[in-house]
Structures are given as C-alpha cells and as structure tokens.
C-alpha cells in the first residue's frame with residue numbers, strides 16, 4: 366500500500382488535531398449506532414496520541430474495550446473527478462471506520478495502515494463525518510496476545526509483554542486524492558554489479574484509462590540518471606552512490622502512468638537507496654562489507670503521548686543515536702510509524718523491522734501453542750501482520766532484516782510447527798532480506814525454532830535476570846552460551862542486553878539499579894561479545910526508559926533505558942559513546 370503523497374497528480378489532507386472522543390466501557394456504541402450522529406457524550410482527544418495518559422484519570426488509562434473517535438472534515442473543492450481515499454496510518458489494536466453512516470473499513474492489528482476508497486460517499490466541497498471505533502482488547506488470537514478477564518470490578522486486560530498496552534489513533538489520518546487511473550503499488554529491489562547500481566522496479570496500477578509506465582530515476586541533485594518504460598524494468602546507474610550505514614544517500618524514482626497521447630495520468634515518487642544485504646557464514650554484509658550492529662532496541666513511548674508519533678521525538682531520538690555512535694535499532698516490538706523509516710533512510714540508520722508478535726509465551730510449558738491458546742487462527746493473524754509489514758516497508762533501504770517474533774516459546778514441537786510456515790511466508794514475500802526472531806533464554810540445543818532463521822537474534826540478561834548482581838559469575842556463563850551458539854555458523858546479533866537503572870542512583874560498589882552497575886554490566890557484556898567472532902551486533906535494551914503495566918519488578922515502568930524517558934543520558938550513555946565512537 367502506497368503512502369499518501371503530494372505529487373503533480375496527487376494531493377493529501379492531514380486530519381490530525383483534536384477529535385471528538387468517547388470511551389465505551391460497556392460496548393454500547395456499536396448497537397446504538399454512535400457513528401450515525403455526533404457521539405453522545407464526547408470530550409476531545411488529540412490525534413495522534415494514545416488516549417491513556419492524556420486525561421487525568423485512571424478510567425482512560427486502564428480502559429479495556431471500545432473507544433470512539435469522530436471528526437468532521439471538508440473534502441477539498443478541487444478533488445472533483447478524483448478517486449478519494451481515507452487512510453489511517455494505524456489504529457491500535459483494531460478498528461471499524463464509518464464515513465457518514467456507511468461502514469468503510471475494518472482492520473485488525475495496531476501498527477500497520479489501512480484505507481478505504483470513499484469516492485462514492487463524499488462530494489468535493491462538502492463536509493463529511495468520520496467515525497472510528499478503536500478496540501484495545503488482546504486475546505490469544507491477536508498479535509500481540511493477551512487475556513481479557515471479566516472481574517466483579519470490570520474488564521481487566523492481562524498480557525505477556527513488558528510495555529504498557531497503549532491504544533488509540535497513534536499516527537496520522539489522511540484524506541487523499543489520486544486520479545481514477547492510478548498507481549497502486551511500487552516495488553523496488555536494488556543490487557549492484559561492480560560500481561554499477563541496479564534498480565529493479567515493478568509498478569502495479571488500477572483504473573480504466575489505457576496507459577503505460579514511465580520510470581525516471583534521479584540522483585539527490587535532481588539529475589536524471591536512468592529511465593525505463595514498462596510495468597517492470599531494471600535501471601542501471603553507472604558509478605552509483607550506494608546507500609550505506611551512516612550515508613543515507615537516496616535517489617528518487619519518479620513513476621508515471623502515461624496515457625496513449627503521452628500525457629501523465631498519475632505520478633508517484635519513491636525514494637530508493639541502492640544497497641545489498643547478505644548473510645555469508647557468520648557475517649552480516651551490507652554492500653559486501655561486514656556490518657556490526659551498534660545500537661538499541663527502542664519503543665515508541667513518551668510521556669503524555671504514549672505511543673503517539675511525534676516528529677520532535679523522532680528527530681531528537683535520531684540526534685541521540687548519532688551522538689552516541691549508534692548505527693542501528695530494532696523496532697521492538699511492533700512496526701513503527703512510517704515517518705521513522707523515512708528518517709532512517711535519509712540518516713543512514715539501519716533497522717531490524719519487527720512484527721507485533723511479542724509475548725507469545727504464556728509461561729506455562731506446553732500451553733502456548735495449542736488449539737485452545739495460540740492456534741491456527743492466531744497464525745493467520747500473524748501471517749497477515751507479516752504481509753502488511755513487508756508490503757509497507759519493502760522499499761526502505763534502512764530495513765535490512767525482518768524479525769517475525771520477540772521471545773516466543775520456542776522449545777516445543779508445537780512452536781516449530783507454528784513458526785516454520787511463517788518463515789517460509791516471509792521469504793516468499795521478500796527473498797532479498799534475511800529473516801530472524803528474537804530468542805528468549807532458550808539455550809542452544811533446546812531451541813527448535815532458531816535454525817529456521819538466517820541470523821541468531823539473542824536477548825540475554827546475564828548479570829541481570831541471571832546471576833543478578835554477580836558479574837564475575839555472569840561473564841563465563843554468557844561466554845559459554847555464545848560459544849555454543851557460534852557453532853551453528855550463523856551471525857549472532859545480541860538483540861537485547863540491559864540492566865534496570867534508576868537515573869541518579871549511585872553507589873561505590875556496583876549494586877543493581879545504580880548507574881555504576883549499568884556501566885559495569887555493559888562492560889562485562891562487551892568483553893564477552895568482543896571475544897566471540899560470530900557476534901556481529903549489540904543492541905542494548907533499551908534506548909530509553911518506558912512505560913509498562915504495573916508489576917513488582919517495575920518502578921514507574923521499565924528503567925533499562927540508557928536515556929531516561931525524557932531522553933537524558935545515564936552514565937551508561939557515555940560509556941557506549943566511547944565504545945561506539947571508537948571506530949566511527
């Protein structure tokens with residue numbers, strides 16, 4: 366699905382701002398047809414933002430069930446004769462959308478976009494009422510999973526992942542217009558042959574008007590470097606400027622649908638970074654060069670906004686990544702806002718792109734994957750989430766690796782049966798990128814899923830959850846485990862290691878929760894990584910402190926951030942900066 370764009374033939378209108386908003390704890394609104402008029406008892410809520418923390422009460426924060434959003438928008442006068450589309454960049458975790466009284470869209474999954482052609486329902490110049498009911502309930506058939514409990518005190522949501530179940534309209538909402546014969550998809554795959562860059566493109570279109578495709582590739586200065594005709598083609602770029610970590614060089618592919626007279630029917634601009642990705646033995650190669658991942662697993666999380674996308678945090682977080690010498694991050698534990706990938710493309714930051722399959726581990730051996738729990742229906746939901754992830758992010762040069770789950774139960778035959786087809790599906794959807802999943806502490810020799818991946822992604826907490834406070838004991842334990850994994854002959858990326866740390870808490874001895882301990886913990890891990898050749902990356906858990914559900918191990922959230930929630934560095938940030946800038 367293409368992003369809304371302003372081009373010579375396309376126009377978009379953002380619907381962000383304050384929307385009418387109403388919680389619906391007893392689920393009355395659907396049968397009472399709240400979409401058919403103004404919401405009965407609305408307040409206003411910001412879009413984009415999670416609704417949980419913007420109001421000063423626990424009712425919104427802990428809400429389980431439906432929440433209604435409504436706005437009125439005027440369709441631009443100039444859109445006569447155009448195809449008009451309503452698009453939500455995300456609605457967490459699922460939504461139904463109406464335009465006026467007509468249901469136009471229904472979508473499952475909180476982190477990928479969906480849209481509806483509303484041409485027949487709206488008239489340019491007129492005002493339309495747009496209503497969305499967003500539901501945040503998690504079950505064994507959702508990604509991520511959870512259990513809703515009906516208690517005497519009301520519905521309670523339990524889940525198996527360690528971040529707050531923020532919900533709402535977290536990203537932009539758009540009305541946009543295209544010609545009625547239009548470009549419906551563009552796929553770009555890049556390669557290189559010596560110093561020549563190769564850009565293979567495939568264009569899909571829809572509509573009645575006869576047309577052909579013209580493709581023009583321009584460099585960053587706007588000079589045309591290659592042209593092509595036809596729905597599929599390969600463009601050669603002599604002496605190509607490759608996209609590389611730290612060098613986010615982008616070409617622009619101008620795709621046009623051209624009518625029989627040669628006039629442009631539709632135009633779409635797709636940015637292109639020419640680069641290759643390959644796993645060879647224990648190496649992860651970008652443009653044929655061994656790449657070492659330095660960075661973090663992140664979250665979309667900030668005070669008040671929750672998971673609402675915010676351009677200021679986007680730019681600031683990347684500024685901090687650059688400051689600290691990071692070259693990469695993982696979108697733990699769900700696809701992030703489109704803007705994040707665009708920015709990573711231009712900043713030359715490498716992304717491990719993860720689907721929202723987190724917490725597929727009910728903690729009861731043998732019970733996670735079963736007909737009564739995570740089953741075939743769940744797997745189809747998971748498969749669809751992977752399809753939507755790849756469809757959305759396939760053209761981003763920054764994305765070098767798909768992560769199809771975080772810490773699922775992976776030691777039973779049932780888990781292997783569940784995952785094998787998902788690995789196959791991901792490779793069918795995108796044969797150009799490696800695929801993996803983040804392995805929880807399932808030791809080498811016991812994991813029945815890891816061999817399905819191209820890389821080994823390990824989340825390890827020696828010195829924190831294991832050997833708590835005892836780094837001398839943790840060090841050989843970690844080393845022995847990594848050496849065992851290294852015998853598999855695949856690259857190992859440490860996708861999580863970290864220690865909870867209260868900013869400002871100090872001690873002379875390295876005591877857990879102090880800044881000194883976080884520093885010594887990281888140093889111990891680094892010593893081990895540096896001794897194991899197969900380790901090709903280290904991504905600290907986490908970039909910043911973040912909100913979680915309540916728990917006896919969580920003091921106002923998870924404190925494993927190298928930065929605080931408001932992005933101030935802890936002592937560990939300076940250590941990482943020294944290490945990561947050393948060979949920058």
Ligand code: GCB
Nearest residue numbers: 527771772824861906923925
């Ligand atoms: C993990 C999870 C992550 C948690 C983290 C922790 O292994 O992947 O979601 O937040 O550990 O801090 O416990």
